[in-house]
Amino acid sequence: MAVRRKLIKERVPTPERPAEERIHDFKEVNLGYTFELAVKEAERCLQCPVNYAPCIKGCPVHINIPGFIGKLVEYRDDPDKAVKEALQVIWACNSLPATTGRVCPQEDQCEMNCVMGRVGDKINIGKLERFVADYAREKGIDEELLFEMVPKIEKKGQKVAIIGAGPAGLTAAGELAKLGYDVTIYEALHEPGGVLIYGIPEFRLPKSIVQSEIEKLKKLGVKILTDHIVGRTVTIEELLQEYDAVFIGSGAGTPRLINAPGINLNGIYTANEFLTRVNLMKAYKFPEYDTPVKVGKKVIVIGAGNTAMDAARSARRFGAEVIIAYRRGPEDVSARVEEVHHAKEEGVKFEFFLNPVEFIGDENGNVKAVKFEKMKALDERDKRGKRKIVGTGEYVTIEADTVIIAIGKHPNRLIINTPGLKVERGRIVVDENLMTSIPGVFAGGDAIRGEATVILAMGDGRRAAKAIHEYLTKKREGQNA
Amino acid sequence: MPYKILDKKELAPKHVMYKIEAPHVARKVQPGQFVIVRAFPNGERIPLTPVMWDREDGWIVLITFVRGKTTMRMANELKPGDPILNVAGPLGNPAPIEKFGRVLAVGLSAGIVEVFPIAKALQEAGNDVTTLHVAPAPMAILKDEFRENVSRHIFEGFEIQEGWRTKEIVAEIARRGAEKVKELLSEENFDFVLTVGPAGAQKAVFNVVKEFGIPMHADLHPIMVDGTGMCGACRVMVGGEVKFACIDGPGFDAYKVDWDELIHRVGFYTDLERKALEEYLKSLRGE
Numbered sequence: 192m193a194v195r196r197k198l199i200k201e202r203v204p205t206p207e208r209p210a211e212e213r214i215h216d217f218k219e220v221n222l223g224y225t226f227e228l229a230v231k232e233a234e235r236c237l238q239c240p241v242n243y244a245p246c247i248k249g250c251p252v253h254i255n256i257p258g259f260i261g262k263l264v265e266y267r268d269d270p271d272k273a274v275k276e277a278l279q280v281i282w283a284c285n286s287l288p289a290t291t292g293r294v295c296p297q298e299d300q301c302e303m304n305c306v307m308g309r310v311g312d313k314i315n316i317g318k319l320e321r322f323v324a325d326y327a328r329e330k331g332i333d334e335e336l337l338f339e340m341v342p343k344i345e346k347k348g349q350k351v352a353i354i355g356a357g358p359a360g361l362t363a364a365g366e367l368a369k370l371g372y373d374v375t376i377y378e379a380l381h382e383p384g385g386v387l388i389y390g391i392p393e394f395r396l397p398k399s400i401v402q403s404e405i406e407k408l409k410k411l412g413v414k415i416l417t418d419h420i421v422g423r424t425v426t427i428e429e430l431l432q433e434y435d436a437v438f439i440g441s442g443a444g445t446p447r448l449i450n451a452p453g454i455n456l457n458g459i460y461t462a463n464e465f466l467t468r469v470n471l472m473k474a475y476k477f478p479e480y481d482t483p484v485k486v487g488k489k490v491i492v493i494g495a496g497n498t499a500m501d502a503a504r505s506a507r508r509f510g511a512e513v514i515i516a517y518r519r520g521p522e523d524v525s526a527r528v529e530e531v532h533h534a535k536e537e538g539v540k541f542e543f544f545l546n547p548v549e550f551i552g553d554e555n556g557n558v559k560a561v562k563f564e565k566m567k568a569l570d571e572r573d574k575r576g577k578r579k580i581v582g583t584g585e586y587v588t589i590e591a592d593t594v595i596i597a598i599g600k601h602p603n604r605l606i607i608n609t610p611g612l613k614v615e616r617g618r619i620v621v622d623e624n625l626m627t628s629i630p631g632v633f634a635g636g637d638a639i640r641g642e643a644t645v646i647l648a649m650g651d652g653r654r655a656a657k658a659i660h661e662y663l664t665k666k667r668e669g670q671n672a
Numbered sequence: 673m674p675y676k677i678l679d680k681k682e683l684a685p686k687h688v689m690y691k692i693e694a695p696h697v698a699r700k701v702q703p704g705q706f707v708i709v710r711a712f713p714n715g716e717r718i719p720l721t722p723v724m725w726d727r728e729d730g731w732i733v734l735i736t737f738v739r740g741k742t743t744m745r746m747a748n749e750l751k752p753g754d755p756i757l758n759v760a761g762p763l764g765n766p767a768p769i770e771k772f773g774r775v776l777a778v779g780l781s782a783g784i785v786e787v788f789p790i791a792k793a794l795q796e797a798g799n800d801v802t803t804l805h806v807a808p809a810p811m812a813i814l815k816d817e818f819r820e821n822v823s824r825h826i827f828e829g830f831e832i833q834e835g836w837r838t839k840e841i842v843a844e845i846a847r848r849g850a851e852k853v854k855e856l857l858s859e860e861n862f863d864f865v866l867t868v869g870p871a872g873a874q875k876a877v878f879n880v881v882k883e884f885g886i887p888m889h890a891d892l893h894p895i896m897v898d899g900t901g902m903c904g905a906c907r908v909m910v911g912g913e914v915k916f917a918c919i920d921g922p923g924f925d926a927y928k929v930d931w932d933e934l935i936h937r938v939g940f941y942t943d944l945e946r947k948a949l950e951e952y953l954k955s956l957r958g959e
C-alpha cells in the first residue's frame with residue numbers, strides 16, 4: 192500500500208514570459224519547469240494503476256504516464272537519473288516528447304480524464320513530458336541513452352525509403368533505423384521537420400528542438416535527401432526498384448482556399464505561405480534574411496484552429512491589430528486551449544459567426560476589406576458534433592490590409608496522383624497495417640488522416656515501422672527459404 | 673545538400689550562367705520544368721530554369737538575369753567550386769511537346785533562356801520552330817545555340833535611351849515584342865505561339881496573338897516560395913479557377929489567364945525588394 196500523500200489541488204504553474212514582452216519577439220513563450228518545480232508537480236500525481244489510469248487511455252500512443260512521472264519523484268535526489276529513467280518510459284511509446292509535450296492538445300487527450308480533476312487541477316502531463324525531454328536534451332542524456340542502443344543494432348541489409356520528413360516520417364525513420372534497416376528520407380523542402388519546421392512558430396516550438404531530433408536520426412544512420420520531391424525528382428515506382436519498402440508521410444500540405452471573389456488580391460495569404468515565410472524563411476528578420484513578408488496594420492485571420500492561432504500571434508509580433516474571424520461560435524474553436532489563452536493575452540481579438548463572402552480590393556489589386564455574412568447556430572448538430580450554422584442574410588464589412596486564410600488543408604497532390612495508389616477524398620487509403628493499395632508501400636500521418644495532430648502522425652510512423660519490419664522480415668525469410 | 677558550381681560565366685551584361693552539379697535534377701528534368709534554388713543560408717528560395725543539362729554527367733545549366741538582391745548576390749559572391757545550398761526539383765509540368773506544325777516561340781528579355789529547351793524539343797519533335805528574342809541590344813544571348821537547334825532565330829534588339837529605368841525598358845520590350853509578333857503573324861502562318869517573359873510584355877504579345885486566333889501557351893512567373901504546392905503564393909486565375917503555377921503550371925493556355933491579376937501579384941513586394949537591394953548595395957559600399 193502506497194503512502195498516503197496530502198492532495199495538492201493546485202497545479203504548479205510554469206513560468207511564462209509576460210505578453211507585453213513577448214509580442215515583440217519570436218522567442219518561446221512558456222519557459223517550462225525546472226527540476227524542482229517538475230518534482231513538485233509530479234508529486235501531485237496519484238499514481239493510478241497502469242491498467243486503470245485514464246491518462247494513459249487518453250494518450251493516443253498510450254505512454255505509461257504515472258510510470259514516467261513516478262520516476263521523477265522516486266529519484267528526486269538524482270535529477271540526471273530521474274530524467275533518464277523517465278525518458279526511457281516515454282521513449283517506449285513516443286520519440287518526440289519535447290515536441291508533443293509542447294503541442295499536443297493535452298486537454299482533449301492525456302489530461303482530459305485525469306482523476307485529479309475531480310478534486311482540483313489535473314496533472315500538467317504535457318509540461319512534465321516536455322521537462323523530461325528538455326532536461327535530457329540539455330544534458331545530453333537523450334544521446335547517451337540512444338547510443339547505449341546503437342551498438343546492439345543488428346543490420347538487416349534491407350532498405351526503406353521514407354517520403355516526407357514530418358513527425359510521421361521522422362518517427363518511422365528512427366524506429367526502422369533502430370531495427371537495423373538502411374533508411375533514406377526524401378524531403379521536398381530544404382529543411383526536414385515538416386509542419387514542425389515550416390508551420391509551428393518558434394515562440395511555440397523552438398526550431399533547435401526539431402533540429403536536435405534530426406541530428407539524432409542522422410547519428411542513427413538515417414540519410415536525409417532534401418530538395419527531392421517524390422512524384423517529380425523520383426517516383427514511387429522508381430523507389431520500389433531501389434528500396435524494399437516505402438513509407439509515405441507527405442502530410443496534408445495543400446492549403447484550402449475560400450471560394451469567394453477577390454481571393455487572389457495582394458495581401459491575402461494562406462496560413463501556410465504566411466507561416467512558411469515567417470518561420471522557415473525567417474521573414475521576421477528581413478532584410479537580414481532575404482525573404483519578405485507584408486503584414487499590414489489590420490490583419491484578419493480566418494479560421495480558429497491551431498494554424499489560425501499561430502498566424503494571428505505571428506502577425507501580432509509584427510505590431511498589427513489582429514482579428515480572428517470564425518464562422519462558428521466559441522465552443523467550436525478547435526485550437527489548443529493554451530493557444531487561445533495566449534492569443535487573447537497577446538491582444539488578438541475574436542469575432543464569431545462571421546463567414547467571408549467577398550474580399551474587396553483597391554485599384555492596385557491590394558485587399559482593403561472583407562465582407563462577411565453573419566451566421567447563426569442552430570440546435571441541430573452535424574456529423575462532427577458541431578452545431579449547424581446558417582446565414583442570416585445580414586452582412587458586415589471589416590477593413591483589413593492583410594488577410595490570412597487558415598481554414599484547413601488537403602493532402603499533398605503530387606503523391607496522391609501516383610498510379611495504382613488508392614485514394615479517397617484526397618486521403619491515401621491504408622489497411623490495418625497501414626499498407627496502401629501498392630504492396631510494400633505504407634502510409635501514415637496527415638497523408639491518410641487529413642489534418643490531424645503531431646502525436647497521431649508520430650503514432651502512425653511507429654505503427655508503420657512495426658508493420659514494415661514484419662513485412663520485411665517475411666520478405667527476408669522468404670528469400671532465405 | 674550542397675550542389676557544386678562547375679562553371680560560371682557572364683554571357684552578356686546582367687546575364688550569368690551557372691553550370692551546377694545536380695544529378696537528381698539532370699536525371700529527370702523535361703523542357704518547361706524549373707528548379708528552386710537557395711544559394712545562401714539567409715537567402716530566399718527562387719525559381720530558375722534548367723536551360724541545358726546532361727543526364728549522364730549530372731549537371732544542369734541555369735542562367736540568371738540579375739534583377740534584385742538574390743540574383744546579384746549570386747553573381748557577386750558565387751564562384752566555380754562553391755556550393756549552392758539547395759537545388760530542388762525538377763518542379764512544375766513539362767511543356768507540351770507535340771507536333772503543332774509551325775511554332776513561334778517568343779522570349780521576352782531574359783525569358784529567352786526558358787524558351788531554349790522548349791524550342792529545341794519542339795524542333796526535335798518535328799515542328800518548324802522560329803524563335804524570337806526581344807531585349808536591349810547588348811543582351812543578345814544564346815544566339816548560336818538557337819541557330820544550331822531551331823529553324824530560324826530572330827533577335828529584335830533596341831538601344832536603351834538615357835534615363836530609362838526598368839519600367840521603361842520593360843515597356844519597350846512589350847512594345848517591340850507585340851510589334852514584331854504582329855509583323856510575323858501577318859506575313860506568315862503559324863500554328864502555335866509560346867511566350868516566356870515579364871507578365872506585362874507577355875500580355876502585350878498575347879493581345880496581338882489573340883487577334884489572329886492562334887493557340888498560345890504562356891509560361892507564367894508568379895512569385896513562388898516552396899514550389900511544391902504547399903503555400904499558394906503562386907496562385908493564378910486561369911479559366912476562372914484558382915491554379916497553383918508550381919504544380920498546375922507553370923505553362924497555361926494564354927487565352928485563359930487573368931493577366932491583370934498576375935501583373936498585380938508579381939509586383940506585390942516591389943518596395944521590399946528594392947529595400948533589400950539597396951541595403952545590399954550599401955553593404956557592398958561598406959556603409
Ligand SMILES: Cc1cc2nc3c(=O)[nH]c(=O)nc-3n(C[C@H](O)[C@H](O)[C@H](O)COP(=O)(O)OP(=O)(O)OC[C@H]3O[C@@H](n4cnc5c(N)ncnc54)[C@H](O)[C@@H]3O)c2cc1C
Nearest residue numbers: 355357358359379385386421442497636637643644645648
Ligand atoms: C500551423 C500549424 C499548427 C499546428 N499546430 C499543432 C499543434 O499545436 N498540435 C498538434 O498536435 N498538431 C498541430 N498541427 C498539425 C500537425 O502539425 C500535423 O498533424 C502533423 O505535422 C502531421 O505530420 P506528418 O508527418 O503527417 O506531415 P507534415 O508535418 O505535413 O510533414 C510532411 C512532410 O512531407 C514533405 N513532403 C510533402 N510532399 C512531398 C513529396 N512529394 N516528396 C517529398 N516530401 C514531401 C513536406 O515537405 C513535409 O516536410 C499544426 C499544423 C499547422 C499547419
Ligand SMILES: Cc1cc2nc3c(=O)[nH]c(=O)nc-3n(C[C@H](O)[C@H](O)[C@H](O)COP(=O)(O)OP(=O)(O)OC[C@H]3O[C@@H](n4cnc5c(N)ncnc54)[C@H](O)[C@@H]3O)c2cc1C
Nearest residue numbers: 706718719720721735736737740741742743893895896945
Ligand atoms: C517558373 C519560373 C522560372 C524562372 N526561371 C528563371 C530563369 O531561368 N532565369 C531568371 O533569371 N529568372 C527566372 N525566374 C524569375 C526569378 O525567379 C526571379 O528573377 C528571381 O526570383 C529574382 O530574385 P531577386 O532577389 O534577384 O530579385 P527581387 O528583387 O527579389 O525580385 C525581382 C522580381 O523578380 C520576381 N521574383 C522575386 N522573387 C520571386 C520568387 N520567389 N519567385 C518568382 N519570382 C520572383 C518578381 O517579379 C520581382 O518583382 C523564373 C521564375 C519562375 C516562376
Ligand code: SF4
Nearest residue numbers: 250291295300301317
Ligand atoms: S504524447 Fe501527448 S497525449 Fe500523450 S502523454 Fe504526451 S502530451 Fe499527453
Ligand code: SF4
Nearest residue numbers: 236237239246305306
Ligand atoms: S490520471 Fe492523473 S493522477 Fe492518475 S496517474 Fe494519470 S496523471 Fe496521475
Ligand code: FES
Nearest residue numbers: 899901903904918
Ligand atoms: S510556390 Fe508555393 S504553392 Fe506554388
